[in-house]
Amino acid sequence: MDYFYTEEQKMLRETVRKYAEGSILPAAAAIDRDDVFPRSIYRGLADLGLFGVSLAEAAGGSGLDTVAACIAMEEIACCSGAVGNMYAIPVEAAQLLYEHGNDYHKSWIPRILDGSAVSATAVTEPDAGSDVAGMRTIATLEGDEYVINGTKAWVTFGAIFDFIMVFAKTSREPGQHNISCFFVEGDRTGIVRGRNEALMGMHGLEDCQVTFDNVRIPARNRLGPENRAFKMAMGNFNFSRLMMSSMALGMARAAFEDAYTYAKDRKQFGVEIFSFQAIQFMLADMSMDIAAARLLIHHAARLFDDGQPIAKQAAHAKLFTTDMAMKHASNALQIHGGAGYSSHYRIERIFRDVKLAQIYEGTNQIQRLIIARQIDKEMS
Numbered sequence: 001m002d003y004f005y006t007e008e009q010k011m012l013r014e015t016v017r018k019y020a021e022g023s024i025l026p027a028a029a030a031i032d033r034d035d036v037f038p039r040s041i042y043r044g045l046a047d048l049g050l051f052g053v054s055l056a057e058a059a060g061g062s063g064l065d066t067v068a069a070c071i072a073m074e075e076i077a078c079c080s081g082a083v084g085n086m087y088a089i090p091v092e093a094a095q096l097l098y099e100h101g102n103d104y105h106k107s108w109i110p111r112i113l114d115g116s117a118v119s120a121t122a123v124t125e126p127d128a129g130s131d132v133a134g135m136r137t138i139a140t141l142e143g144d145e146y147v148i149n150g151t152k153a154w155v156t157f158g159a160i161f162d163f164i165m166v167f168a169k170t171s172r173e174p175g176q177h178n179i180s181c182f183f184v185e186g187d188r189t190g191i192v193r194g195r196n197e198a199l200m201g202m203h204g205l206e207d208c209q210v211t212f213d214n215v216r217i218p219a220r221n222r223l224g225p226e227n228r229a230f231k232m233a234m235g236n237f238n239f240s241r242l243m244m245s246s247m248a249l250g251m252a253r254a255a256f257e258d259a260y261t262y263a264k265d266r267k268q269f270g271v272e273i274f275s276f277q278a279i280q281f282m283l284a285d286m287s288m289d290i291a292a293a294r295l296l297i298h299h300a301a302r303l304f305d306d307g308q309p310i311a312k313q314a315a316h317a318k319l320f321t322t323d324m325a326m327k328h329a330s331n332a333l334q335i336h337g338g339a340g341y342s343s344h345y346r347i348e349r350i351f352r353d354v355k356l357a358q359i360y361e362g363t364n365q366i367q368r369l370i371i372a373r374q375i376d377k378e379m380s
Helices: 007-034 039-047 066-079 081-100 109-113 229-265 277-305 311-341 347-358 364-379
Strands: 119-122 138-142 145-155 163-169 179-185 191-196 208-218
Touching (some): 007 039, 007 066, 007 081, 039 081, 066 081, 066 229, 066 277, 081 109, 081 119, 081 347, 138 163, 145 163, 145 179, 179 229, 229 277, 277 311, 311 364
Parallel strands (some): 119 163
Antiparallel strands (some): 145 208, 163 179
């Protein structure tokens, strides 16, 4: 498969793998146990230039492509799914500000890239998850200021963000054509950060509910045209679904590698359990599905970089890879037997972390709806 990658992409993979195995993997169990944001590792990713890997050079990035971002994500998530999740946030934030922001918004990009500013995005609400158009947070224009009121749920980095991009209604009319996006600095009066969520996995994300109580921001803080942010969000979802697919791919690869190593070391009935056909078949299926997932992801990424619509391809990649990763994390744990149920082995952590990938950035049921609608559009 290396034949199809550029020398820059292969060099990036080796650089990220070396950092991930040397700095992230040794800290992964502690991140999971302590559930505290690992700022030094976050800054380490920034120091490698990874937050701008797919960002244009004109914006301070490396000027590589989406395939490169996916490669980096796979290597990071192979050592820690949680750190992979952390990596996606600044990559997507810098891209969003560059594509849709004004000069003020873009002035924050250098701080994103060097890791000195932590970003967050707020779309989901307690009563509006898959139904993005059903959000209730509202931003009212008063003179030259917007006043934001509402509550956002499951905000990654909600407890520590320096700025947050908030999606809110700019009128009370129903539907999706009245949603705008706002850049809100973290020190604005009226921002209330809730307690950290006690998540099953993906620890260290400082995930919490964030309430906006009459938060006033200058009108210049609106990101993009008024009432046009739904399309912006959907476009961003296509990129983020490729990132989440790559995150799941990395965890699936880690589960596969651990299962193989355990199967070669573990002996039952006087032989290594890898010699049993039942174990070989599970590992063969893992190898096949991991290869297929990588092809789906990188194909969609190349189309995305070529400016092609990828709603269906991104949904294919996200749906297949995350379901595959959950299935094979379970199989890898099964190969470990009782040992896999212990936190002494990282498969226990992978099993908990990977579940979020089926929910995050549009549940897999929503991905099936997207695919079906795209099929209908293409075939009718």
